[in-house]
Every structure is written in structure tokens, then in C-alpha cells.
Amino acid sequence: MGLLHDLRNSSRLGILVAVAAATVGVIYGYDSSNIAGALLFMTKDFGLTTGQQQLVTTAVVVGEVLGAVFGGALANKIGRKKSMVLVAATFATFSLVSALAWSVPTLVGARFLLGLTIGISVVVVPVFVAESSAPAIRGAMLVLYQVATVIGIIAGYLVAWALAETESWRWMLGMAAIPGVLILLLLLRLPDTPRWYMMRGRREDAKRVLAQIEPNTDVDAEIADMAAALQEEEGGKGKTTKYLREMFRKPFLRATIFVIGLGFFVQITGINAIVYYSPRIFEAMGFHGNFALLGLPALVQVAGLIAVFVSMVLVDRLGRRPILLTGIGIMIAANALLVAVFTIGSDFGGALTFFGFLGLLLFTVGFTFGFGALVWVYAGESFPARLRSLGSSAMLTSDLVANVAVAAVFLTMLTRLGGAGTFVVFGVLALAAFAFVFKLAPETKGRPLEDIRHYWENGGTWPTDGPAEQIAPADRTVQSDAK
Template identity: 60%
Template sequence: MQTLPATRRPTRLALLIGIAATTVGIIYGYDSSNIGGAMLYLATDFNLSLDQQQLVTTTVVVGEILGAIFGGYLSNRFGRKAVMVGVAATFALFSLASGLAPTLELLILARFLLGATIGVSVVVVPVFVAESAPARSRGAFLVMYQVATVIGIILGYLIVMALAPSENWRWMLGLAAIPGLVITFVLLKLPDTPRWYLLHGRLDEARATLAGIEGEGGDVERELALIQDSMNTHKKGTWRDMLRRPFLRATLFIVGLGFFVQITGINAIVYYSPRIFEAMGFTDDVTKLGLSALVQAAGLAAVFLALAFIDRLGRRPVLLIGIGTMILANALLVTVFLVGNGTFTGALTTLGFIGLMLFTAGFSFGFGSLVWVYAGETMPTHLRSLGASTMLSANLVGNILVGSLFLTVLTRLGGSGTFLCFGILALAAFGFVLRFAPETKGRDLEEIGQFWAAGGRWNDTTGAAEKASQPRDSAQR
């Protein structure tokens, strides 16, 4: 039995591409969390109302939607690598502008532009990693983006916590320019993806990059032939292609998944953890920020678990376990807020903290990890960037709804009503995934495209990589 293709370790180039590209997630995560701490002081300086606070928080997300819409086009036109370099550099620029903004209007403009760069990144990075990683370890490579994102979230909380005694929100926002600049120089050293090179007729560069990724034992010419055949079948991808058969089913899946990822409430925790802990009775800013960082540390541990299991258990089991954990966490939080009824004792506060940790861990293990996997894997080459744009645009619509309404809902319905709503949405998400999510573990990207072309069914010729990883003779049925 030949098992080498399933067990061969990633090459040095493959690891470098995976690590360097996914570090873009650090700047995404950092910006998601630092605004939650900075808002504690920014709101006072600008005398912001509740609605204005939600506006400042969600302006980034509005920009992200714009960036996500155009991210696929930019990726195809200028290259995955070039766009990522541009994203990191402009992120540094607009982060600095946010910290220096003299008026509320200029702060909102800077954060809108910052969001546009992030929106482009969340489309391009999964595509870049999916097209660069070997099929045998592609899931783990894509999950690394979530690892970097959670590290960025924790870093944002820790920096804000360190600066909390000074109450200097300008430093809290402006310091994001530093990781942006560092990541810019790291990305400059990478090649683009073999598939993008082929899209633009650059065969020699595609062959050289693919050889560096696959290493010894990889059948580079076979891979090139498969990619080229897929491109010849579908010359150019358009939005219209995604809205008709055979890829309409895939489009409905990625739109639904992207929306559920955010509407179930994770960014309410990321953006407003300090406010949630305030509702639990905490008053000290450093304590609220420190507890928020600890909640995200649980998420980071869960991502590493997902990293270990994503290419073993498969995509669907990991995703369903994560959503199930979110459902249990919501039930615990509803109970805590009902029993507490505005007055929290030590035991209830501890249970509330555990509930937030479970919620974040469940999200990071399931949705947080798998959104990048499915964004990078679901569509065939000619539609991959557009598919990622569509999925992450739906994701960001859910994000903006949560970000713009959460404080209002928390004020009017209280913690119990708010987390009851999130729990019902998580149940709906569980049913959606159970019904529609395909299992793509071990499949070549070209095979996944054939799955949708066949009406959502694997045919007898697909899954070679999956079969090779099984501990039995592949000829046995």
C-alpha cells in the first residue's frame, strides 16, 4: 500500500507560505479587539451616545463589506501576493490615521478605509493558502489563519490593558501600524500561487512554485495538468456563473455558512466583552480587559485543537462539535443572567466567565476555523476568488448586524434575552451545516469543483487523496 502522499511532510516553501500568509490574520484580529478597549475612553473624549459608539465600531465592518466585494476581482487581476502586500501596507497607514484623527468624522473615515483593506484580506488570504497548500494538509494550513486571528485579538486586548492606566485610545489604535509594516516585508518574499500563474499563462513560474510546494514525491506535471484542465473547462468566472447550475448549490451553501458564522454572535463577544463583564458587575477597566483576553485565550487553545483534528476527523465533525459547544454555552449564559437578575455573586460571575469561554472556544474550534477552510476550498479555480468574496460578504453582513445592534439588544433584553437569541440562531446553524456542508477532507481542489458540478455528489473517480490516507488497500471496497 502506498501511503507516502498522505504522510509526506510539508516542504519548507509550503510552510513559509502558510505561516507568512496567515499572519495577515494578526492584523485582522488586533483591529477587532483593540476598538473594544479603546471605546472605553474614546467615547468619553468625543462624548459619544450609544448609537455613535456602535457606529464607530461597525464602520470598519461596512468597509470590510466593500473590500470583500472587490477582493476577488483584485486578487484575479493583480495576483494573490500583490494584493496581500497592499493590504498589509495600507492597514498600517490607516491604523496610524485612526490614532491621529482629530475629529469623529475623520476617525470614522479612517476606520472605514481600514475596514476596506481588511475586507480584501479575508477574501484573498484563504484563496492564497488553499491554492498553495498540499491537499493532505490544506485544512491545517487554512486553520492557521484563525490561529493568527485569535493571537491578534489577544494581542489587542493585552496592549489596550497595558495602556488602560493612561486612557490613551490614540496609542491603542495607532500601534496596529507596527504589525502591519512587519507583515508587509514578510509577504514580499513569497511567490504567488501556481493557479494564479497559470491563469495568466506563466507556466514556468507555476511549475517552479508547485515543485517547491510539493517537494520530492510530488507529481508536479499531473497537478499542472489537472489545474489546466479545470481552467480549460471554465475559462473565466463571473457572478452569473455562481447564480446558475451547477454552482448555484455551492453559492447557497457559502452564503448561508458565511452569514451564520457572524449572526450567531462571536463579534459581540470580541467587540463588547468589556461591556458584558460590566453587566456582570465588574467595574475596573484593567480587570474587564484582562478577562476579555483570557476568554480569547480559550479560543486560541480551541483553534490548536481544530488544527490537530481538521485533517483527521474531517470538516463536518469539527464544525458540528464547535456549534454544539456554542449552543451549550448560550444555555449556560441564559441561566446565569436569569438567576443573577442584575445582581451577580461570586459563583454566578464565575459561571458567566466560563460561559463566555465556552462560547468563544466552541466558535474558534468550529466556525472560526472552518470558515477559512470552506472559503478557500469550496469553489473551482475560476470561481474561487469570487466565491470567497461572496461568502465573506455574507459573513460581514452578519457581522455588521451584530456589531450595530448588540449594545441596544443587551440594554433592552438583558443578558438572558440576548444569549437566548444567539442560542436559537446557533441551533439553526447546526441544522444548516448538518444538511448542506460537504466533507472535503483529503480532496483535491479540482475534485471539489467536480462535486458541485455533479449536483452535490462525489463520483467514483474522486477522493483519491482521501482513499490513500486510509489504513487499508485502496482497491478494497
């Protein structure tokens, strides 16, 4: 009820902008899962070894790392909207190139370029959504990106399952161009964010868009806050280097450590091993047939999608920390269950197979409820405007570097350590992630974006009494009306 009330009180444009931006997650999710199905059949066509399968999977993630490195600077230079339009267009193009690949090297090259565009998207989207949403619904709108990502993952598995009888892996990869084109058409209608307009000195454009997105706010006061936060941008050239130095000095060093560490733990705990290689894990559990290898992973992701919706409803009510810690706790329990399942016996069947499936389902639910939803929230909220896109870039680069490691070695781990050893490793990493989040994660629920800097400036705690910026969003509106 609370979320529905906040949505009803939000502007139509604000919701449209956030929803349209978040749907870019569909293409990220689709690519993550359709390669799992395509690998089953391209392995036969190209005679891929285990190492080559990992290479084809990892190539896109390596491209994502490079895209994430430059995504923040690109978003500052050409704008949040133009960056996402570029992402949608190039994603559609490189999806078709992947489908037409005639050899392993051309396939790897096409997937690297595809990853490059996805890497830009995972940096730019959280920034765009955070800067286009009212504080009351900002968390939910950022979680919506994960909703779209999981929908894309489900779609990728279902398309692979539908085409499995024909073994048409080229169609599996090429159909990714369809959501790319549709999202491109949707994005073309949107304005850029008020904060980006202010960064470029376009004050009137910023006021116009802010008034449309947050009609109940004091526009002049919000614009003044943005201008004050962006004053340091008047130093001319070399801003990116200057901001990078600022990120690695107090008071924002703590924030930088937090976002880089969070990004790393999101992936190193193993979620994309489940997404990329679910058919192989189900095979190890004794499953056979197209439905078991492609339909069951889709069913697991449906459970994950439900968990994301629950997270989206609760994130602006319970707060960020409780949801993130609960999700990681579920992942720890799931790892323990999977270790037990693989330890008990190698001959799967009956109850053992059921509990193996349940372990994967819980792992996915825990991830999407916690890490999967909250990484986008913290990517968009953790830094002041001048550092936001670079901070998002740092977080997602760390995330993708860990993703490269997992994608590159998971099949080898599964072969050499077995299922029990593999999930022991992931369980230990999940425990470390829990401790890290408990120690460093701020609670940003309901805080205006421009106020979050006070948490870091105060050494990792919220000031008990501070400047006017500490006034809650609702109170600020009331006071503005009273003026």
C-alpha cells in the same frame, strides 16, 4: 503526531508561504479587539453616545463588506500575493490615520478605510493558503489563519490593558501599524500561487513554484489538471460576470448557497459582539477595573486559541463536518448557560459571576473550534479555481454583512432585551446554523482542490466511482511514480 508527520513531509517553502499568508490574520484580530479597549477611553474624549459607539465600531465592518465585494476580483487581476502586500501596507497607513483622528467624523472615515483593506484580506488569504498548501496539510494551514486572528485579538486586549492607566486610546489604535509593517516585509519574499500563474498563462512559473511547494507530486499531472479546470478562462473579457452567472446556476448553485449561508451564520450567531463589546458584557455581569474589563477578555481568547490549535491538529484527521458541528454544539450550550445566568438574577457575584464568565469562555471556545477555524477552510476549498476567489468573496461578504448587523445593534439589544433576551436570540440562531451545516456542508478532507467540484456536480454527494481525479492524493503520487 499525524499533523507533525505531515508537516515534516511537506516542503519548507509550502509551509512558509502558508504561514506567512495566514499571519495576515493578526491584523484582522488586533483591530477587532483593540477597538473594545479604545472605546472605553475615546468615549470620554469625544463624549460618544451609545449610538456613536456602535457607529465607530460598525464603520470598520462596513468597510470590510465593500473590501470583500471587490477582493475576489482584485486577487484575480493583480494576484494573490500583490493583493496581500497591498493589504498590509494600507492597514499600517490607516491605523496611523485612525490614531491621529481629531473628530468623530474623521475617526469614522479612517476606520472605514481600515475596514476596506481588512475586507480584501479576509477574501484573499484563504485563497492564497488553499492554493499554496499540499492536500495533506491544507486544512491545518487554513485553520492557521484563525490561530493568527485569535493571537491578534489577544494582543489587542493586552495592549489596551497595558495602556489603560494612561487612557491612551490613540496609542492603542496606532500600534496596529507595527504588525502591518512586519507582515508586509514577510510577504514581499513570497511567490504567488501556481494556480494564479496558470490563470495568467504563466505555465513555467506555475510549474516552478508547484515543484517547490509539492516536491513529491507529479508536477506535469497537476499542471494538466489545473489547465483543464481553467480552460473556460480563455473567453476574453467579462469573465467576472460570466463566473458570477455560473455560481448561481447548477451544478454550483448548491455550493453558492452553502458558502453564503455559512458566512452569514458565522457572524450572526454573535461572536464579534463578544469581541467588540466584551468590556460592556463584563460590566453587565458586575465586573469592574481594568483587569476585569480588558484582562479577562484576553483570558477568554487564550482559551479560544487553545481550541483553534486543537481544531488545527484534528481538521485533516477527523474531517471538516465533525469539527464544525461540535463547535456549534458548544456554542448552543454556552448560550443556554448565559441565558440561565442572566435569568437567575441581576445582582452578580460569587458563583453567578463565575458561571457568566464560563458561559462567555465556552461561547468563544465553541466558535473558534468550529466556525472560526472552518470558515477559512471552506472559503478556500468550496469552488474550482476559476470561481474560488469569487466564491471566497461571496462567503466573506455574507459574513461581514451579518457582522455589520451584530455590531450595529448589540449594545441596543443588551440594553433593551437584557442579557437573557440577547443570548436567547443568539441561541436560536446557533440552532439554525447547526441544522444548516448538517444539511449542506461537504466533507472535503484529503481531497485535491481540483476534485471538489465533483461533489457539487453530483448533486451534493461524492461519486462512488468517477474519473481519475477521484484518486486520493497519496495514491496519485504512487501511480505517478510507477509511470
